[in-house]
Amino acid sequence: MQTRPYSRLAMFGAAPETRGSIAAVVECYRAHGLFKRWPIEYLATHGDVGAARSGALALDALRRFALVLARHGRVPAHLHLSARAAPRRDLAFMAAALAARCPLVVQLHGGGFEHALGGRARALLLERAACVIVACESVRAWVRSVARNAHVLCLPPPVAAPEAPPPMAGRPNLVLFLGRLDPDKGILDLLQAVAGVRAAVPDVRVVCAGDGDRIGVARYAERLGIAEAVKFTGWVGPSGKRALLEAAAVVALPSYREGLPLSLLEAMAAGVPAVASAVGGVAEALVDGVSGYLIAPGDTATLERHLRRLLLERALGARLGGAARETARARFAPERALAKLDEIYAGLGLAPLGAAPRAPLLDLGKAA
DSSP states (O other), rough: OSSSSOEEEEEEEETTTTTSHHHHHHHHHTTTTTHHOOEEEEEEEEEEHHHHHHHHHHHHHHHHHHHHHHHSOOOEEEEEEEEOOOOHHHHHHHHHHHHOOOOOEEESSOOOOGSSSOOOHHHHHHHHHHHHHSSHHHHHHHHHHHHHTOOEEEEOOOOOOOOSSOOGGSOEEEEEHHHHHSSSGTHHHHHHHHHHHHHTTOOEEEESSSOOOOHHHHHHHHTOOOGGGGEEOOOOOHHHHHHHHHHOSSSEEEESSSSSOOOOHHHHHTTTTEEEOOOOTHHHHOOBBBEEEETTTTOHHHHHHHHHHHOOHHHOOOOOOHHHHHHHHHOOOHHHHHHHHHHHHHHHHOOTTTSOOOOOSSSSOOOO
């Protein structure tokens, strides 16, 4: 066990403003003071810059990590992973940290890891990590199924609740979809449901905010006869997402596979009622009929019914959205996430900035 406090922590993750939950979560950590409390060296491993430049970023991160080790000796490493990222690259960073005998914190973002990280190497590296952070209980169960001895902690993504949102009654009949334009995200099911809603709500519109198969989704909307009601914005940053949430009457997330989607928590924090598939950790955040509606994946009839009701009964939408907002404040506030990270870092023996050094509090250091 480390007796001398560590003077630095190496954090690996997406470059700022990269699309996806890693950059958004790290930015929230930064905005709420994590980097002011702890001596963190942030090493960008990838970004929205193409394969060649992302490869260069990864190599530069390894180079800078070596410099941190040369300057500070053995340091804890906090590695952010996403199933949509490059698994071999991420496994290489995990192996490098463990080879240097660094206490390793692995934070898994989103879901789908059962299809992304495979083999015995995955289980070995997860078990040798000092701590594996997951967003929800469903991902915790998966980690324990493949790495029985892993030390797993559940830490949902942080979301900051905006100031009082505009009243639901004055909003247009706008259904917001935040996510990739991919069949697994249920976008085709959503368009089918909206086509059915139009009989009762003729001016209903759908805004699709995300990357993916825009052409294929647009063609499907044309076949359904609702092409003029569907708008594509592409990926949107924080300010664009905030504007869309302030205009939306309902958020739809009819996915077939998820962890705990950050977009759902953002909708809840903004007080927008959501209709979402009960997959992954969604049901851990959303209570059916209380803070939103849960549906089975592929159940377009129920999706259509809930969308129609929320568009026509704005008082109901306001009540569900208000309950969701209170849930977000109570369970997903950044302060709660940072308090847990403070415990983890202190347990590893990392010395806070501006504080007297102290030895580790917890025996989390599973370095080789």
